[in-house]
Amino acid sequence: MQVATFKYLGHEQVGVVTDHRARIIPLNQLLGSDAPATMMELIERWEDLEPRVRTRQTTSDTGLLLTDVQLVAPLPHPKRNIICLGKNYRDHVKEAAALGGQASGVPTAPVYFSKMVDYVRGSTEAIPAHADVTRMLDYEAELAVIIGKEGHDIDPGSVSEHIFGYSVLNDVTARDLQQRHEQWFKGKSLDGGCAMGPVVVTADEITYPPVLNIECRVNGELRQKASTSQLIFDVTEIISDFSKGLTLKPGDVISTGTPAGVGMGFHPPKWLKSGDIVECSIEGIGTLINRVK
Numbered sequence: 001m002q003v004a005t006f007k008y009l010g011h012e013q014v015g016v017v018t019d020h021r022a023r024i025i026p027l028n029q030l031l032g033s034d035a036p037a038t039m040m041e042l043i044e045r046w047e048d049l050e051p052r053v054r055t056r057q058t059t060s061d062t063g064l065l066l067t068d069v070q071l072v073a074p075l076p077h078p079k080r081n082i083i084c085l086g087k088n089y090r091d092h093v094k095e096a097a098a099l100g101g102q103a104s105g106v107p108t109a110p111v112y113f114s115k116m117v118d119y120v121r122g123s124t125e126a127i128p129a130h131a132d133v134t135r136m137l138d139y140e141a142e143l144a145v146i147i148g149k150e151g152h153d154i155d156p157g158s159v160s161e162h163i164f165g166y167s168v169l170n171d172v173t174a175r176d177l178q179q180r181h182e183q184w185f186k187g188k189s190l191d192g193g194c195a196m197g198p199v200v201v202t203a204d205e206i207t208y209p210p211v212l213n214i215e216c217r218v219n220g221e222l223r224q225k226a227s228t229s230q231l232i233f234d235v236t237e238i239i240s241d242f243s244k245g246l247t248l249k250p251g252d253v254i255s256t257g258t259p260a261g262v263g264m265g266f267h268p269p270k271w272l273k274s275g276d277i278v279e280c281s282i283e284g285i286g287t288l289i290n291r292v293k
């Protein structure tokens with residue numbers, strides 16, 4: 001199933017995307033007054049609601065044309081910081097070393113950091129250039145995993161049971177801030193520096209572990225092209241390791257890292273500028289499109 005958060009007549013709600021992405025059925029058409037108002041609530045109540053949503057969406061001929069609504073990020077206001085992986089594709093580790101001041105070796109344990117978000121941008125929403133605070137704005141196309149079921153010390157064999165679904169995330173990064181402060185937090189957390197979408201594909205629709213082609217284009221130029229099979233630490237390792245002594249909760253988002261081809265990897269670097277169109281795509285999930293403003 002594909003689910004999305006959207007605005008229609010000024011009202012933000014959640015729906016099931018159907019009909020080869022031509023239509024979206026608002027949850028309140030499927031569940032009436034019992035419908036969750038947000039994606040977070042849908043995730044928290046998924047075990048209970050899934051059978052009804054699944055049955056009714058296949059019999060429903062209602063819904064809205066996707067072209068008549070505005071998709072926003074699936075989780076526009078995550079409850080907690082986005083959990084991110086750094087240096088999780090070998091070729092990206094090499095190009096990251098070019099920035100200087102960072103250890104260039106392939107990590108022997110997952111490299112975690114977090115990204116504070118105010119409002120996650122959805123597909124078609126703008127990413128601020130922040131030209132007054134950064135001159136090195138960069139893109140990072142990543143597979144995002146959305147946790148469905150709470151857990152800690154999650155056994156590798158049980159990881160898939162804790163996943164609600166997958167989306168595409170652009171881990172927008174101010175490289176100069178990342179470098180200057182010797183810690184990634186600020187450079188990763190500028191307002192509007194996180195985009196996600198266009199939808200969440202529920203875990204049952206993607207064979208586990210996910211092996212999906214991932215790409216990023218800027219103004220039509222192919223910059224990143226890889227497969228999630230190239231992750232140094234895969235989804236099973238990430239979730240089982242990160243959850244040791246730490247509770248993952250429904251709605252937590254884990255962004256699994258970016259492959260080679262980010263702007264800083266080019267000579268000279270190709271930083272984002274106002275007016276650029278960034279398209280991050282993952283096979284089976286879709287394309288997240290954002291203009292830099």
Ligand code: MG
Binds near residue numbers: 084140171257
């Ligand atoms: Mg990243």
